[in-house]
Amino acid sequence: MSEHSDDDGGETCQRCGEKDYDRRTLWMACFYQMNEMREVPYGQVAIRGKVCEPDGVERFEDFLGSGRAREFPKWRVPDDAKESDRIFYTLRVCKECRADWMRAIASWFAASRQDEATGTGAYIREQGGIREMTEAEIAQRFPKGGEVRVRKFKSR
Helix, strand or coil, rough: CCCCCCCCCCCEEECCCEEECEEEEEEECCCHHHHHCCCCCCEEEEEEEEEEEEEEEEECCCCCCCCCCCEEEEECCCCCCCCCEEEEEEEEHHHHHHHHHHHHHHHHHHCCCCHHHHHHHCEEEEECCCCCCHHHHHHHCCCCCCCHHHHCCCCC
């Protein structure tokens, strides 16, 4: 997964292009073909194994002597767990780009969802979701007019 070799000055951040030795891997799995977002240069990793469940936490004293204890989750494999493949999408990034990604996730989570009905009855699948197109979007996508096939979806 790493592009690093000792004599080349490090590994390039896939987002900003900075070259250094300190990179982080963002791992994403959401049961969706994220490579549909062609502008993002995801790598892919498959892991075969069993899904574990949280089983409390373990406390460890900070080895640097700060006096603060740190907690780490404990995991257990359920008796009925079956092995399966999990596909992850990955990005190798610098710490600043990882921080930008974390801020973007926090911002997305805090924002309220906007489901706007446009009344066109024309729906489009976009990055894993379904939304109704506006008249302007229909005109832009289908400038010559013609029929647009509409499929009904159950509302949430």
